Amino acid sequence: MNFMDKWKTKLQHLPTQASIYTLFVVVTALSVYFLDKSVVAFLLLLGSLLLLYFTSFKNSVKWAVGGILLFIVIPFATSGGLAHESYMEVATQCGIYIAMALGLNIVVGFAGLLDLGFVAFFAIGAYTYAIFATPQANNFISGQLFPLSGSSFWLFILIGGFVAALFGVLLGLPVLRVKGDYLAIVTLGFGEIIRIIFNNMEKPINITNGAMGLSSIQPPNLFGLKFTFPHQFYFIVVGILVIVIFTVRRLEHSKMGRSWKAIRENEIAAQSMGIPLIRTKLTAFAVGASFSGMMGVVFAAKQTFIDPTSFTLLESITILVMVILGGMGSVPGVILGAALVTILNLQVLTELTNWLNQLTMNGTISIPNALSPSKMQRFIFGAILVCIAIFRPNGLIVAKNRKVDAEQLKAERSHTPVPVGQSTGQSGGVAK
Amino acid sequence: MTILKVAKLVKRFGGLTAVDGVDFAFPKGKISAVIGPNGAGKTTFFNVITGIYKPDEGEIELDGKSIVNVKPHLITSRGIARTFQNIRLFGSMTVLENVMVGMHIHLKTGLFGTLLRLPRNRAEEKRSQEEAYRLLEYVGLESLLNEQANSLSYGAQRRLEIARALATRPKVLLLDEPAAGMNPRETVDLIGLIKRIRQELEITIILIEHDMRLVMELSDHILVLDYGTKIAEGIPEEIRTNPRVIEAYLGKSAAQQGVIS
Numbered sequence: 001m002n003f004m005d006k007w008k009t010k011l012q013h014l015p016t017q018a019s020i021y022t023l024f025v026v027v028t029a030l031s032v033y034f035l036d037k038s039v040v041a042f043l044l045l046l047g048s049l050l051l052l053y054f055t056s057f058k059n060s061v062k063w064a065v066g067g068i069l070l071f072i073v074i075p076f077a078t079s080g081g082l083a084h085e086s087y088m089e090v091a092t093q094c095g096i097y098i099a100m101a102l103g104l105n106i107v108v109g110f111a112g113l114l115d116l117g118f119v120a121f122f123a124i125g126a127y128t129y130a131i132f133a134t135p136q137a138n139n140f141i142s143g144q145l146f147p148l149s150g151s152s153f154w155l156f157i158l159i160g161g162f163v164a165a166l167f168g169v170l171l172g173l174p175v176l177r178v179k180g181d182y183l184a185i186v187t188l189g190f191g192e193i194i195r196i197i198f199n200n201m202e203k204p205i206n207i208t209n210g211a212m213g214l215s216s217i218q219p220p221n222l223f224g225l226k227f228t229f230p231h232q233f234y235f236i237v238v239g240i241l242v243i244v245i246f247t248v249r250r251l252e253h254s255k256m257g258r259s260w261k262a263i264r265e266n267e268i269a270a271q272s273m274g275i276p277l278i279r280t281k282l283t284a285f286a287v288g289a290s291f292s293g294m295m296g297v298v299f300a301a302k303q304t305f306i307d308p309t310s311f312t313l314l315e316s317i318t319i320l321v322m323v324i325l326g327g328m329g330s331v332p333g334v335i336l337g338a339a340l341v342t343i344l345n346l347q348v349l350t351e352l353t354n355w356l357n358q359l360t361m362n363g364t365i366s367i368p369n370a371l372s373p374s375k376m377q378r379f380i381f382g383a384i385l386v387c388i389a390i391f392r393p394n395g396l397i398v399a400k401n402r403k404v405d406a407e408q409l410k411a412e413r414s415h416t417p418v419p420v421g422q423s424t425g426q427s428g429g430v431a432k
Numbered sequence: 433m434t435i436l437k438v439a440k441l442v443k444r445f446g447g448l449t450a451v452d453g454v455d456f457a458f459p460k461g462k463i464s465a466v467i468g469p470n471g472a473g474k475t476t477f478f479n480v481i482t483g484i485y486k487p488d489e490g491e492i493e494l495d496g497k498s499i500v501n502v503k504p505h506l507i508t509s510r511g512i513a514r515t516f517q518n519i520r521l522f523g524s525m526t527v528l529e530n531v532m533v534g535m536h537i538h539l540k541t542g543l544f545g546t547l548l549r550l551p552r553n554r555a556e557e558k559r560s561q562e563e564a565y566r567l568l569e570y571v572g573l574e575s576l577l578n579e580q581a582n583s584l585s586y587g588a589q590r591r592l593e594i595a596r597a598l599a600t601r602p603k604v605l606l607l608d609e610p611a612a613g614m615n616p617r618e619t620v621d622l623i624g625l626i627k628r629i630r631q632e633l634e635i636t637i638i639l640i641e642h643d644m645r646l647v648m649e650l651s652d653h654i655l656v657l658d659y660g661t662k663i664a665e666g667i668p669e670e671i672r673t674n675p676r677v678i679e680a681y682l683g684k685s686a687a688q689q690g691v692i693s
Contacts, residue, residue, distance in 0.1 A: 247547060254546040254557070255539045258525070262533045265522035272482060272516075274508035274537035274600055283543070401526045403578045404561060410574075413562040 017055050024048060029073050032087075033080035039351055042087050043343065045077060046094075053332055070238050075231060088230040092302065094342045095237035096295045099244045101322040101338035102331065103291030106248065108320065109329035109399070110257060111284035112264025113176070114184040117191020118319050121289035123311035124167050125160035125296020127198060127208060129153065130306050133218040139206045150221030156297050157240065164293020168285035176281045179267075191316050199308040213307025220301050233302045240298065244291050248331055251287070253402055260284050261329070325388055327395020336396050344384065349377045435460035435636050436481070436512075436604055441490035443473075443480050443660075450476040452660035453490070458604070458653075463630055463637045465647045467671075468657035469680055474640045475517055477657065478606050482514050483507040494604070509537045513602035515593040517609045517640070523582035527573060527592055530581050531564035534599025564599065571595045571625060587618035594625065598633070605629065607639040611646050619646060626650055648672065656680070 010016055025048050031041035049069060052062055078087040104118045131137050133153070137146040175186045202210035220227040220236065227233060251257045259280045262270040271277055300306050318341065326337020353376075359365050388396065434457040443451040450473045458464050466474050479485045481492055483504035492499050499507050513534075522530050539560060545553040568574040571591040576584060581592060590610055597605055610626070611619045623646055629635055641647050647654065647668070654671045656664040658680040664671055671677055 250547055250549060255536060255541055256543065256546055258529055258533050259536060261525055261529075262522045265524060266520045268484060269516065269520035269522065270533070271484070271504045272508060272514055273534050273596065274505045275533070276503070276505045399524075401524075401529065401578070401580065403526075404528055406565075406574070406577055409562055409565040409577075412558075413566050 012056065014056065017057070021048070021051065021055060024051065025069070025073065029077040032077040036081060038081060038083065039347065042078065042083075043347070045074060046091070046339070046343070050336060067242075070242075071235070075234060079231070085230050088234045090343060090346050092230050092234045092237050093346055094339045095234070095241045096299060097319065097322060097342045098335050098338040099237075099241050099295045100292045100319050101326070101334045102244055102248050103288040104319050105323050105329065105331070105334045106251070106260070106288040106291075107284050108323055109334065110252070110260040110264065111281060112260075113281060113284065114180070114187070115285075115288075116184050116188035116313070116316055116320065117194070118187075118288075118292060119311045119313075119315040120171075120191045120194035121164040121168060121292035122296040122299070122315070123194055123198060123308075124164045124289075125293030126300040126306050126310070127214075127296075128160045128163045128293070129156045129297040130214040130217050130300040131207065132156070133301070134214050134216060136207070136209055136214055147218050150218040150226060150301075153218070153220035153227075153297070153301055154222070157294050160297035161290035161294040164296065165286040165290040168289030169282050172282045172285040173278075176278055176285075188313065188316075191311075191313060195308050195311050198311070208308075211307060213305060214300075215305040217300050217304045217306070219304065227301070230302070233298065236298055237295075240294055244294075245331070245335070247287075252331065256280075256283065321385065325385065325395060327397050327399055330395060330397050330399035333395045333397035333399065340396070344381060349380060352380075353377055433460045434458065435495060436638070437491075437493045438481070439491040439493075441477075441480060441492065442488045443476055443485055444488050449660050451480060451487075451657075454655075454657065454660070454662050456655050456662065456665065458636060458638055460636055461630070461634055462652040463626065463639065463650050464653040464655065465651040466638065466640045466655045466657060467642075467644075467647055468663075471659075472657040472680075473660040474657055475608055476660075478514060478608055478638075478640065481507075482512060482606065505537075508600055508602075511601075511603035512606065513597035513600040513604070514606035515590070515597050515608055515610060517612065519586075519589050519593060521581040521589055521592060521596070523580070525581055526577065527568065527579050527581055527584065528561065528564050528577040530592055531567050531595050531599045532560055534596040535560050535563065537600060567595045567598055570598070570628075572621075586613045587615070587622075590614065590622070591625070594629075598629070598635075602635060604636045604638065607637065607641075609640055609642065611641060611643045619643065622646070623649060 011020075025045070028041050028045040028048060032038045032045050035041060049066060052066055052069070055062070057065070074091065075088070078084050078091075100118070100122060103121075104115065107113050107115045107118070132146060132148050133150070133156070134147050138144055171187070171190050175183065175190070178186060198208045199211055201208040202212075208214070227236065259270065259275045262273065262275060263277060263280055267277060270280075299310075303310075319338075322338040322341045323334050324337075325341065326335065327333030356365075356367065360367055436458040438454055438456050441451055441454045442449065452473075454477065466477060468474055476485065480487045481499075483499070483502055483506075487500060490500075494507075494510055494512065497510075499510060499512075502510070522533060525533070539556060541553045541556055565574060565577060568577055571594055573584075573588060573592055573595065576588065581589070584592060590613075594605075594607070594610065607626070611622055614622060626637060626639070627650065630637055639647075639650070651668055654664075654666060654668060655662060656671060656674070656677050663676045663680055664674045666674070
């Protein structure tokens with residue numbers, strides 16, 4: 001016990017932390033670069049970002065180190081081996097899901113509105129770009145202007161976000177009068193309706209090409225540089241993600257963020273504090289949807305092919321799982337939840353399946369066909385979710401309230417007179 | 433002078449008329465009490481005034497302007513704030529944040545201001561924190577500012593609701609059973625607080641309360657409801673001896689005996 005305590009105090013020492021952390025990053029990065037079988041090292045390298053969150057460095061230092069890791073260390077370290085593109089693909093997918101989960105977190109975690117059709121906004125973003133970046137749009141706009149060139153992609157990130165936000169508002173207007181379970185059902189319906197509409201909009205005018213999907217979507221183009229590989233998309237996704245995280249952090253501790261949470265906690269009281277219910281909820285829907293829409297555009301450009309099967313109810317549920325697993329209303333939690341679920345599905349479980357398959361082929365072990373790893377993948381995933389739900393019911397990183405320095409407030413407020421009441425005329429920043 | 437006036441106010445729920453033709457003028461700068469037996473329609477009366485329910489008939493005027501059919505959040509910005517009988521705090525938010533939510537209508541920062549965080553937005557946020565802190569000092573909760581609201585004691589939660597309502601800078605403050613669940617000492621403190629709010633902040637107070645000691649000590653005017661109708665109004669002395677009031681509370685036989693204590 002004494003030994004443990006000693007280590008604990010040692011670990012709180014900042015230079016010690018810094019050196020251990022640097023060592024960790026260097027070792028994992030080098031192993032990713034030089035080893036052939038480097039999946040574990042790659043995951044540890046990603047884990048260094050999580051570790052960074054728990055260090056006691058200053059916030060600005062954390063951001064700087066995180067930036068270096070994301071933009072330099074990770075892309076460079078993975079470039080050494082054959083698995084480069086597959087690692088970058090995993091990281092890119094992670095980024096896409098994190099942004100979506102952060103969007104849904106605004107709706108579900110902050111505003112407390114259960115949305116089971118969130119993937120619809122992702123689909124709207126994806127189709128917004130796909131329709132105009134393929135010859136598809138020629139079917140309803142004359143002049144053979146399409147496909148638009150890949151340089152329009154950058155503008156479409158904004159347009160996709162905006163269109164998704166617009167649909168968020170359109171959905172919200174009729175829907176937000178219902179609450180709780182009813183809202184969940186209506187949004188579930190909305191998600192399915194959007195998918196089915198995309199599935200059927202090839203008649204009478206062929207807009208979405210129906211179940212055939214849209215192929216050969218123009219890749220993004222930046223001054224002649226074409227983006228086709230995952231390691232290129234990685235930078236786009238991380239760039240957007242940084243903006244998204246920044247936006248969420250600012251909103252969370254603002255008038256808007258407090259209004260969302262107030263509505264979540266108690267609608268009637270929120271209303272009595274002067275918060276307009278419908279407008280505040282619509283803002284939550286719109287902001288959340290816009291993140292999803294932006295990533296939809298990136299997704300369409302990355303896949304170069306989309307069809308309605310990418311946007312099923314299961315996707316909405318997966319995003320919701322990420323939010324709940326990470327911790328509703330907790331930004332670091334949701335980021336962790338989304339990354340974990342994505343990595344688990346794309347890398348860990350598939351690797352495990354491959355490994356077991358290989359063992360079976362070599363005859364080392366024999367697994368009956370009914371229990372074949374490919375069939376067990378979903379089961380293992382489910383079991384992990386159940387375990388987390390039991391042991392961390394409030395999420396992996398529980399949402400924390402921001403603490404305010406009481407002493408500082410006390411010192412500063414004493415310079416001004418008591419502001420209570422309209423009759424005193426002191427307005428605390430209100431322009432009357 | 434009248435600040436809030438209701439005339440022939442009616443609110444029905446199906447076959448039940450919860451508020452039945454109530455007329456009353458609440459004098460400015462005074463403390464008025466609304467009393468009556470359980471189910472007399474007092475809280476419904478508050479809910480109609482604050483816009484949570486729409487009245488079926490009648491008129492409500494604040495400073496001479498009608499607030500019938502005005503949305504609840506806009507009624508708040510017209511200058512009516514309230515607390516709730518069954519406490520409705522924002523439980524998982526901090527005490528300070530609860531008060532800051534109350535300042536909502538006085539904060540000008542919009543979506544883009546929040547994202548850009550210009551000096552002006554930053555200053556507004558800082559000022560609102562300071563003001564919230566001063567309000568907490570006013571109700572005596574400043575040492576708990578970083579606590580989660582639902583971790584407070586019952587009496588403290590009631591005081592926090594008052595601080596949050598004051599943060600909207602109301603002209604009229606509606607208190608729905610502010611002393612419910614408080615121990616005698618907390619009630620004494622509460623009486624002091626309400627008096628201070630009236631005197632120092634010049635806010636008109638309307639309260640629903642079952643604790644007769646508090647009602648009689650604080651009120652300048654009393655409105656008595658029973659089955660949704662007004663059965664009496666007047667100063668505490670008149671109400672104390674009013675036979676119809678005693679009858680409503682204690683039954684006919686008691687009415688012949690005398691006085692509510």
